[in-house]
Amino acid sequence: MEFESEEAAKVFYDAYATRLGFIMRVDAFRRSMRDGKVVWRRLVCNKEGFRKLRPRRSESRKPRAITREGCKAMMVVKKEKSGKWIVTRFDKEHNHPLVPIPSNGHRTMLLSQTPDEKDVKIRELTAELQRERKRSAALQEQLNMVLRDMEEHSDHLSRNIDDIVQSVREIESKQAALHRVKS
Numbered sequence: 001m002e003f004e005s006e007e008a009a010k011v012f013y014d015a016y017a018t019r020l021g022f023i024m025r026v027d028a029f030r031r032s033m034r035d036g037k038v039v040w041r042r043l044v045c046n047k048e049g050f051r052k053l054r055p056r057r058s059e060s061r062k063p064r065a066i067t068r069e070g071c072k073a074m075m076v077v078k079k080e081k082s083g084k085w086i087v088t089r090f091d092k093e094h095n096h097p098l099v100p101i102p103s104n105g106h107r108t109m110l111l112s113q114t115p116d117e118k119d120v121k122i123r124e125l126t127a128e129l130q131r132e133r134k135r136s137a138a139l140q141e142q143l144n145m146v147l148r149d150m151e152e153h154s155d156h157l158s159r160n161i162d163d164i165v166q167s168v169r170e171i172e173s174k175q176a177a178l179h180r181v182k183s
Helices: 006-020 107-113 117-182
Strands: 024-031 038-045 074-079 085-091
Touching: 006 024, 006 038, 006 074, 006 085
Parallel strands: none
Antiparallel strands: 024 038, 038 074, 074 085
């Protein structure tokens, strides 16, 4: 099978994925050593591979859902000297259930009929972020007030210590003067 462009190959595989019931993901590519243009591209099922285990940045974050299941379904296209893109590899086997779109429905129609959980989650998280920013701003203001009070108190203590040191010096000098008078 051949395509006029890389984009045409992507559009084909995405339409194929939609009909079969999986989501296409644009994966790896290779560039030409001569001009740096893409000459090879791998299009895969979104459940291809496995997520790399990375240390969690924050314990307060919820772990993301596991979406990668090691699926091998893919289509690899390569640009020929003629400029056409040909399929060099095609694996159609999935290791997970597929959810095909009904033949009489469109993808956008199906999505508009059911609430998009991602959008709902984004709205919830955005609202939570705004609440936390307000809370953070209030806490920052309180912290600044405490720091100002501490600085004022520190200045007050420094003045008191200076006064005490000066008083001690005066007392010591009076005692030294009295001691000299007696001697």
